[in-house]
Every structure is written in structure tokens, then in C-alpha cells.
Amino acid sequence: MTRPTSIDAEPPIIVPATRAALRRALAAWYEQVRRDLPWRRTQDPYAIWVSEVMLQQTQVKTVVPYYQRFLECFPTIGHLARVDLQAVLKLWEGLGYYSRARNLHRAARMVVETMGGRVPDQWPAFRSLPGVGDYIAAAVLSIAFGRPYGVVDGNVKRVLARLFTMEIPVNGAGSHKPFQAVADQLLDVESPGQHNQAVMELGAAVCAPRNPLCEGCPLSRFCQAFKAHTVVQYPRRSVRRAVGRQQWAAGVVIRNGRLLLTQRPAAGLLAGLWEFPGGPVQTGAAPDLACNRAIRDMVGLEVHVEGHLVSVRHAYTHFKLQLEIFLCSAPQGRVRLHGPAAFRWVTLAQLDQLPLHKAVHKALAAEGVSETLRRCVVG
DNA sequence: AATGCGGGGGA
DNA sequence: TCCCCAGCATT
Secondary structure, three states: OOOOOOOOOOOOOOHHHHHHHHHHHHHHHHHHHHOOHHHHHHOOOHHHHHHHOOOOOOOOOHHHHHHHHHHHHHHHHHHHHOOOHHHHHHHHHOOOOOOHHHHHHHHHHHHHOOOOOOOOOOOHHHHHHOOOOOOHHHHHHHHHHOOOOOOOOHHHHHHHHHHHHOOOOOOOOHHHHHHHHHHHHHHOOOOOOHHHHHHHHHHHHHHOOOOOOHHHOOHHHOOOHHHHOOOOHHOOOOOOOOOOOEEEEEEEEEOOEEEEEEEOOOOOOOOEEOOOOOEEEEOOOOOOHHHHHHHHHOOOOOOEEEEEEEEEEOOOOOEEEEEEEEEEEEEOOOOOOOOOOOOEEEHHHHHHHHHEOOHHHOOOOOOOHHHHHHHHHHH
16 A cells, blocks of 8 residues: 655555545544543634644643643733733743744734734734744644644654654754655544644554554554554664763842842843853853852942852753852942843742743752842841 | 753653 | 754854
8 A cells, every 4th residue: 555665755655545534533532532622612713823832842730730721811802912022921831942932922913913813814824923834834734724734743754654654853954844745644634633633643642652552543554663563663864963061150240239140142042031140160160159240240249249049950952050049249330241141139939920931940949949039128 | 944942750 | 871852043
């Protein structure tokens, strides 16, 4: 029914009879096992859009509470367009990939201002919005509007790679096209939204990366890798480079009972989020001196490092961070920014109102930190 | 075509 | 510890 896929980008051909049988098996399975997720209870294209943005590189379980809060605060695209970015970031706090929030907010304003407030139901218009790539365009248009676009995400790639023993590395350049071709070929144009979700659900619930449940898989009789007993060898993946490590030092600068926070620039890592000012520690250098120097460089304050407050480890995709946080005093001098977008002296109570990134939350939640801060702020 | 961009969950 | 997750933008 299929021929093996070669190492090049040539997609497999699936004969129509197999295609139809496969769709039926998948649809029947999905009807039985589909999870009751909040975004599956609505037809609202805006709500479905929000869910797809949040689900980007993020697991369902993580997304659910964020999705619910987001739609309670911004029930329509008009609400979202009216609020300012900081309010959106505050709801996004902890979810990661903050440019998603930035882009979604920008896109909402574009829809309201230039598209009559209606989420566009055509590919060119919707795909042109910031933060909308091939995946989100296909997902929203198929699920909310029934349009015949096949989605390709990590789950779909894994399922297809196994079904057709596709040899092309999923993480390599140029892998998208062949997978998209197969996905479109396989798509059930009668109910594209259901079909797309079914493939992804299969990838999440059955066709798992490490321990696939092939015994319970509705597609095992169509699966080339299953027949060859090589399921876990797919999808192919090219080697990736090792992650580096970085050490940073930051200071909690206290003056008149308030803490100094700086806002990260509008672009780049953790854009727009707030943190304690600090900077990198050169390998072998003393963290407290690095803290002192970084604060002088970034906010123009000459601080006195009073002592070590807490140490935080945090892993990003491309590097691991070890953050040393010191208690500092700076009785005089005024702030002159060099790098941060803004600064603010806040009370402990106000700390929660600003969007902070995860490493800062980890620091604040660490043993004894909040007690120490309370004492210092009073004293 | 390659790289930057978070954070969490599971093995 | 490492891998992977309902990807997109930028260069």
C-alpha cells in the first residue's frame, strides 16, 4: 500500500483505499477517547485561536488553567485588543515563550482595527497575522471554520514518521514539506477539524515518543514501523549540540523599604518581564563582585553587597542558568538605566503585580527568602 | 537553513 | 539528566 520513504524529502504515496480505511479507523477511535478539553467545548474562532497559541510547544495539562483565566479576563477579541500589553503578560506569566502573548495581542488589535473585529476565515488573511504560522493557521481554520488544511506539529510528525517509516529527521531543515504533503494527503476533508485533532490526540495518548501503546493503537495495522518492530526508532532525529551553562549574579537592592526592579527590553529573552538587576559572572570570577559591577553598569548605582540571599538553578532550552542573588544596599545615588527598559522601586506587596520570570519566582519561593526580605524592608 | 525563544512533565 | 511538547520569527 505504501513504498518505504527514502532518506530524501520524497513523501510516500498512500493509495486511496488505504487512506479511507485509515481515516475511518482514526475517526472511530477518536470519537471514543477524545478528552473533554475546554477549547473543545466552543466554536468561537477567537477562543480556539487562543488555545492553539498557548498549546504551542506547551503541554495540554499546563495550558488548561492559563486558558481558562485568559478567557475569563479577555472573553472576546475586543477585550484583548483594549487592554495593554502588561496586562496580557501578567496572565501569561510562567507560561513561557512570551512573544506569543505579544504577537497575539498585536494580532487582536489588527483584527479589530483592520478586519472589522472578526477573526478572518481565509488562509491569506489569517496566516498574515503576527504569531500565526502554518500550524496555527491550519488548526484554527480547520477546527473553527471546517477548512481543509492538514496540521503538522510534533505529534503529527511522529505519527506520520512511524506510519510510513519516513526517514527524514524531524528536527532538520526541510522536514516540514514532506510531512505537510503527507498530512494533506491523509486529511479527511469531510471533517478536517476532527481529523486534525484526532491525529494529534493519537500522538499524545497512544503514539508516544518513548513508550508507544501499539497494542491499543487503532492504526497499528497500517503502520510500517509497527510491522518492522522499529516504532521507537521513529521519528528520526539529527544530533543536536550540547547545552551550555551560565552563571549570573543579581542584587536585591533595598532603599526606604522598597526593592529595585528592572524591566527587560521589549525584544529577546524574557522580553518585557521584570527582575532584580544583575549580569553574567565570568567563569572563575567572584559572584558578589560581578553583582556589584552589573548593577553599576545597568542601573548606575554603587551598591554595597550585604550578603548572599539565595541561589537558583533554572534550565532554558539552550543553556542552564545558575543565578546567585545578593542582598544589597544603596543609600544614595539615583538610577540611570543602561540596558533595561524601565525600573521601579516596589514594596513587597507590589511585587506580585508585575510579570516576573520563573527564576525570580523560584528565588522568592526559596526557603527563608521572603522572611529575610520582610526583615530587611522593615529594618 | 539555522537559531533564539520558557517552562514543565515524564522516564 | 535528558527528551519532548497542538511552533513562530528572524537572520
